[in-house]
Amino acid sequence: MMRLRPAVPALILLLASFASTQAAESTYTDLDLDKCETLAQGSPDEPGGDWISLKCGGYRNYPVYFDEGDLRQSVYFGHLSQKILDEANETFGPFNHVGKKVEWRIGANGKPYAAILRFFIENVDENSGMPTKASEGQVLVISRVGQPEDKTGCVVGYVDALANPDANILARGIADEMAAGFRCGRDKPDYHGVKGPKAGEPAYVFPTQD
Template sequence: MNGRVAFLLPVLLSAGSAMANESVYTDIGRDKCKTIAEEEGIYALMTCAGHGDYPVRFKEADIRQSVSFGHLNQRYADGAFESFIPFNHTGTTVEWRIAKGGTPVATILRWFIENTDASGASVPALQGQVLVISKVAQKDDGKGCVAGYVDALANHDPNTLARKIADEVAPTFRCGTDKAAYHGMRGDKAAEPNNELPE
């Protein structure tokens, strides 16, 4: 019996450490954001309140959106644009994954993908939904970027899978070196990403 308890204890401790991160939710509805630059129908740049002193940076160009999180350095603030090839838009609820000690290490945000039919028209029945997991930029390096994707329609419990990627992949993801990938099942509505990061 004692041997069994001794065996289970490390397993329980390991499971506890893996579950250490907590979730906090914020709203980045555009009415809550500050417009920095805008050409109506062409381009928009906004900053939004995030978690604590970690801001959110929203960009839109050519009916495609990009969102970055945290203390971006100037190169990433200006040059990063990570989206999808088809037209798209994001949801407004950001899930922040908060590590022990209170530091946000990753976010999860839902993207809606406007897939087209053979005629090139966007069709609601073909709309995709992808949970995008991003690394939160910290003050020491200023790099925040997309660290992974989960097809929200093809996976049974996409939010749990996204949290796993946020906790296990995003914190050590090397922006500009590592390549963000889909995790779990990927259906035909989960579009190909388009990641542009500064050199």
């Protein structure tokens, strides 16, 4: 069953996004995991050893950090504290994988303050018991980009890319209105707009911030 999050009506976010475009713009970078630097990796010969942490190129001097474990992925952006890199893991309950294009929201000062990345949710088909293309969900994940002065980044919110016809516009509105003031480790991300049956439930792990 689809539900509408009443606290943040889509129309308000669309209007806010339009207004914010006067001072914000988008730029795009590729996320090629084969070109990333391996920071740490488990051993497949050990129980629970199927995991990897990568540092990838991003926008200018703002890197992308990628983690995968148990066929679930999480991504963080920008300058981050070691505590966040070691302990944070915001992903989804079902198996999932990320897309290959990052949208960065750039402020008037030329710095990225938010990033948007598409996640593919590998839902299990009721008949086959296996993930299929027909059962796959797509979710736009909006993240706060860590800055050199705060080293804090996290997931800000989610938009079901299949259930919302203007999903990209809605995601940009959330990025522009929420990312800068989002308190990582205190505020918890949620879905915005319509959430359909293929959107996965978030799995949230984030260290408490001082």
